[in-house]
Amino acid sequence: MESSTRIRILNGESVLSNQQLKDAGLKVTLPRLKILNILENAREKHHSAEDVYKLLIEAGEDVGLATVYRVLTQFESAGLVCRHNFEDGHAVFELSGDNHHDHMVCVDSGKVIEFVDKQIEELQHKIAEAHGYDLIDHNLVLYVKKKK
Numbered sequence: 001m002e003s004s005t006r007i008r009i010l011n012g013e014s015v016l017s018n019q020q021l022k023d024a025g026l027k028v029t030l031p032r033l034k035i036l037n038i039l040e041n042a043r044e045k046h047h048s049a050e051d052v053y054k055l056l057i058e059a060g061e062d063v064g065l066a067t068v069y070r071v072l073t074q075f076e077s078a079g080l081v082c083r084h085n086f087e088d089g090h091a092v093f094e095l096s097g098d099n100h101h102d103h104m105v106c107v108d109s110g111k112v113i114e115f116v117d118k119q120i121e122e123l124q125h126k127i128a129e130a131h132g133y134d135l136i137d138h139n140l141v142l143y144v145k146k147k148k
């Protein structure tokens with residue numbers, strides 16, 4: 001969804017977020033709206049619970065870290081967000097519904113980089129096929145270090 005198509009109401013919450021929560025079968029509550037707004041509007045797409053918490057604090061919102069965890073888990077169960085469990089317990093959340101992509105994680109900074117590679121996608125199908133299977137899903141994470 002283009003950000004320009006988001007309808008805003010006076011308190012900064014979007015009407016769209018309201019509908020998204022309802023569509024996901026979740027009751028519209030202020031913490032849920034605020035967290036959904038952070039996920040939709042932040043520059044970065046991948047956030048740990050702590051990242052979301054910090055952004056809320058920066059925005060002057062009074063939402064506790066435990067609430068952030070709880071809401072993100074509810075969002076995950078409702079299919080609104082995907083959780084990626086990277087190495088070392090580094091878990092990040094991103095809004096679902098995006099096109100398929102894979103991730104790289106910088107082991108020094110924790111930065112998450114998205115990529116799509118047509119050859120890798122095709123190769124994975126071929127490998128599954130060679131073993132007599134149809135590929136139904138995959139999860140590829142590269143752990144990287146910035147070149148010196």
Ligand SMILES: [Zn+2]
Pocket residue numbers: 045046094101103114
């Ligand atoms: Zn991603």
